[in-house]
Amino acid sequence: SAVISQKPSRDICQRGTSLTIQCQVDSQVTMMFWYRQQPGQSLTLIATANQGSEATYESGFVIDKFPISRPNLTFSTLTVSNMSPEDSSIYLCSVGGGTQAEAFFGQGTRLTVV
């Protein structure tokens, strides 16, 4: 299994500002995933982050709004830029990219934009 540490666990931010969320894994992984969970909704994939290449974004998500870094095989960051109240969600990072692999999640970042 993988242990994932995600920071911060929660934050309250002013609209128009940006927040960077960090995700640290206790082992080297090829693929890391970032999900968003809006209030009362299920998880939606934002992007897939592979080390050494640009992140791949899902439909409806763009790099200017959600820039992602993946500097090495154990770490990734997601930035939520120019925030609005609609960005208030739980953001989660995940690992487990093989076809048979079990997926593991961080404890999430609860973001409130006021």
Place this chain on the structure above:
Amino acid sequence: KQEVTQIPAALSVPEGENLVLNCSFTDSAIYNLQWFRQDPGKGLTSLLLIQSSQREQTSGRLNASLDKSSGRSTLYIAASQPGDSATYLCAVRQRGSTLGRLYFGRGTQLTVWP
């Protein structure tokens, strides 16, 4: 596009009852199905992973079954306890999609009262 549905959306039971949570998916071309638990405002904890070639998996009081051809999975919780109160999510890893990407249902919110 894969769609995952969970029924019921919410369930409230007294302690000691045996429970069945249901998950259905529209595309049976999956690698595996995974059940998670999510406590309020927190990340996801993996409970059980069933590969597409398997019929069921057991862990303690939890038993998950998979009928891939009919697009269904059930999570059986025996002798429920107040500590089981949480939201239970199922997710499938679909063949042909972004490797490692999961499709989630909206979850079943379970309350077990003493």
